[in-house]
Each structure stands twice: as C-alpha cells, then as structure tokens.
Amino acid sequence: MPCRNFNHSQAQGADLVAVAAALSVWIGQGKTADELAILASLFDLMRSNLALMALNTVGDDVQSGQQRTPAQAEARAEFYDSLIGPGS
Numbered sequence: 001m002p003c004r005n006f007n008h009s010q011a012q013g014a015d016l017v018a019v020a021a022a023l024s025v026w027i028g029q030g031k032t033a034d035e036l037a038i039l040a041s042l043f044d045l046m047r048s049n050l051a052l053m054a055l056n057t058v059g060d061d062v063q064s065g066q067q068r069t070p071a072q073a074e075a076r077a078e079f080y081d082s083l084i085g086p087g088s
Contacts, residue, residue, distance in 0.1 A: 028036055 027039065031039070
C-alpha cells in the first residue's frame, strides 16, 4: 500500500520551490549584481544555520529516548547533509 504522505510531501516541496522562485524574483528586482551577491550570501548563511538547528533538534530527539533503526538514522543523516550542501 503506497504511503499517501509521500505524495503530499512532494506537493508541498513543489509548492515551496515555486514560492522560493517567486520570492527570489521579487526580492531581486532592481538590485545590482553586488546587492544580489550579498543577498545570496545572506540566504545561504540562513540555510546553513537552519540546517544546523535541524541537526541539533535531531540530537535532542535521540537524547529524549527515541530509537531509530540504522536505516532511518542513515536516511536522516543523508537528508540533513543535503540541507547543508556542498562546500560546507
């Protein structure tokens, strides 16, 4: 039986990508290349900080006694690594 939440999650992800694209265009209108570079750096820093906060929350979950299978732990670690992105 397929997981219905997976499809719902994909739809939410697609909505977030569309919103992010629209916001990027709106925020970037009329900005110089230097201003756009500064904004890109700011949002990249925010992305990294939020990913680190998510990792910290995962650590709190484990300390509270929640047990995960090794496969769940590995999948979660890969997901959070993808949030931090290359070069971090």
